[in-house]
Amino acid sequence: MSADMQNIQWFPGHMTKTRRKIQEILPIIDAVAEIVDARIPISSRNPDLLDIIKDKPLMILLNKCDMADPKETAKWIDYYKSLGVSAVPIDCKTGKGIGNFKEMVKTTLADKLEVFKSKGMVGKPLRVMVVGIPNVGKSTFINSIAGKGRVKAENRPGVTRGNQWVTIDKQLELLDTPGVLWPKFEDQTVGERLAFTGAVKDAVLDIELLAVRLIENLKENYPELLIQRYKIEDLEADPYDILCEIGKKRGMMIRGGETDTERAANMLLEEYRNCKIGRISLERVENNA
Numbered sequence: 001m002s003a004d005m006q007n008i009q010w011f012p013g014h015m016t017k018t019r020r021k022i023q024e025i026l027p028i029i030d031a032v033a034e035i036v037d038a039r040i041p042i043s044s045r046n047p048d049l050l051d052i053i054k055d056k057p058l059m060i061l062l063n064k065c066d067m068a069d070p071k072e073t074a075k076w077i078d079y080y081k082s083l084g085v086s087a088v089p090i091d092c093k094t095g096k097g098i099g100n101f102k103e104m105v106k107t108t109l110a111d112k113l114e115v116f117k118s119k120g121m122v123g124k125p126l127r128v129m130v131v132g133i134p135n136v137g138k139s140t141f142i143n144s145i146a147g148k149g150r151v152k153a154e155n156r157p158g159v160t161r162g163n164q165w166v167t168i169d170k171q172l173e174l175l176d177t178p179g180v181l182w183p184k185f186e187d188q189t190v191g192e193r194l195a196f197t198g199a200v201k202d203a204v205l206d207i208e209l210l211a212v213r214l215i216e217n218l219k220e221n222y223p224e225l226l227i228q229r230y231k232i233e234d235l236e237a238d239p240y241d242i243l244c245e246i247g248k249k250r251g252m253m254i255r256g257g258e259t260d261t262e263r264a265a266n267m268l269l270e271e272y273r274n275c276k277i278g279r280i281s282l283e284r285v286e287n288n289a
């Protein structure tokens with residue numbers, strides 16, 4: 001994990017400040033849009049968020065869906081819907097799904113818009129707080145939805161100082177996460193999955209061990225992609241032996257004829273993160289929700 005992620009564990013009040021900042025601003029927020037990584041929708045969440053926002057309407061944005069398995073993303077969307085939570089897949093790099101988000105805000109907050117109307121406040125913009133753990137794509141999302149030249153970050157007098165508001169259009173204002181929402185980094189599986197996706201750099205875990213854990217996951221869930229990319233001959237082999245085979249096939253040898261497994265591990269993780277192996281989701285509704 002990155003230095004920040006490690007250091008944060010020595011500071012017991014790490015979520016207290018963010019919790020307070022969010023709770024201060026909540027009364028003037030109409031809804032919360034939580035961005036998660038579509039490949040790991042559970043591990044990329046903050047465990048305290050629901051408790052912090054209480055009954056404020058929540059929308060889930062499954063970001064980076066360009067890298068996730070579309071079948072699994074569709075299942076996650078259905079799952080959230082079954083819980084009564086609006087959810088939409090988005091790809092902030094190309095802007096795909098952003099229009100759907102705007103629609104979702106209006107549908108989710110239809111009652112609120114009615115209240116505005118009945119009080120003669122037609123034209124009052126909806127205020128949505130965008131939250132998410134570091135690297136999940138909050139800045140990319142806000143830039144993408146605001147479009148070039150339309151971002152207007154403001155400090156509102158009378159409201160908590162330092163909060164950055166972005167006016168999207170006459171009907172919508174966004175507020176970036178006030179503070180940092182950390183993932184559940186004390187959970188090893190969560191740490192591993194965040195490391196697979198590159199959300200957490202320089203993993204505490206040994207890089208070869210991380211690659212072995214990724215191979216285990218791929219063997220179980222995407223065996224055909226693993227075979228296709230690396231021409232694995234025996235998928236039943238031990239994951240470490242598979243890592244050796246991958247390195248060998250790529251000519252990653254060290255003196256003495258052994259495979260350079262560290263190089264192979266780095267390559268494998270890099271290829272996963274760059275979507276070279278395929279569109280792969282590492283958390284499924286049936287196993288993780």
Ligand code: G4P
Pocket residue numbers: 063064065066067090091092093094132133134135136137138139140141
């Ligand atoms: P944050 O504000 O939540 O911390 O995240 P940020 O927007 O900085 O995004 C983190 C990384 O994720 C960035 O990559 C960004 O380009 C990438 N990203 C965000 N949304 C998407 C998406 O929908 N699809 C894909 N494929 N990537 C996305 P980076 O490597 O840190 O920067 P860069 O290479 O884009 O410059």
